[in-house]
Amino acid sequence: MPSVEVLLSRLDPAVPPPAYARPGDAGADLVTTTDVVIEPGERAVVGTGIAIALPEGYAGFVHPRSGLAARVGLSVVNTPGTIDAGYRGEIKVCLVNHDLREPVVLTRGDRIAQLVVQKVEHAVFREVDELPESVRGAGGYGSTGGHDVLARTEG
Ligand SMILES: O=c1ccn([C@H]2C[C@H](O)[C@@H](COP(=O)(O)OP(=O)(O)OP(=O)(O)O)O2)c(=O)[nH]1
Ligand SMILES: [Mg+2]
Numbered sequence: 704m705p706s707v708e709v710l711l712s713r714l715d716p717a718v719p720p721p722a723y724a725r726p727g728d729a730g731a732d733l734v735t736t737t738d739v740v741i742e743p744g745e746r747a748v749v750g751t752g753i754a755i756a757l758p759e760g761y762a763g764f765v766h767p768r769s770g771l772a773a774r775v776g777l778s779v780v781n782t783p784g785t786i787d788a789g790y791r792g793e794i795k796v797c798l799v800n801h802d803l804r805e806p807v808v809l810t811r812g813d814r815i816a817q818l819v820v821q822k823v824e825h826a827v828f829r830e831v832d833e834l835p836e837s838v839r840g841a842g843g844y845g846s847t848g849g850h851d852v853l854a855r856t857e858g
Pocket of ligand 1: 786
């Protein structure tokens with residue numbers, strides 16, 4: 704796996720730095736610094752106790768953890784959250800409990816999300832009178848079919 708140095712400041716020294724659980728993992732796990740109970744359908748912004756300085760040309764993306772999503776309905780409201788290279792504040796995570804019945808109970812130190820660091824580029828937007836043709840054209844939102852589920856659901 705290629706790597707890039709990212710400067711890290713631990714605002715909460717008792718909290719571990721982000722860590723990749725397995726070699727080859729794309730996301731480094733982030734933890735909550737606070738205990739929080741998220742009721743069904745509610746959201747909560749939690750701190751992770753860290754701030755970073757990404758090199759120019761990189762961004763961080765805060766993704767949910769699939770295990771918690773599948774087991775208890777925990778996700779990230781603005782998934783993926785975008786961490787700009789120039790951001791020096793604490794990385795925070797806007798969590799949401801998608802479960803309809805049970806609260807999600809989180810304890811300080813729980814791994815609640817994962818940070819994916821990626822190269823990004825700025826687009827140079829050049830306005831034109833007409834866009835070049837393509838096979839897809841303007842077709843979207845189901846234009847390729849494969850939505851048998853619709854027939855079953857909508858009858
Ligand atoms: O999940 C997230 C998303 C964002 N941020 C921080 C880092 C990011 O660089 C900054 C701004 O994020 P964004 O651009 O998504 O939010 P905005 O509502 O557009 O705020 P701003 O006006 O500050 O750009 O907030 C987080 O800590 N966690
Ligand atoms: Mg913004």
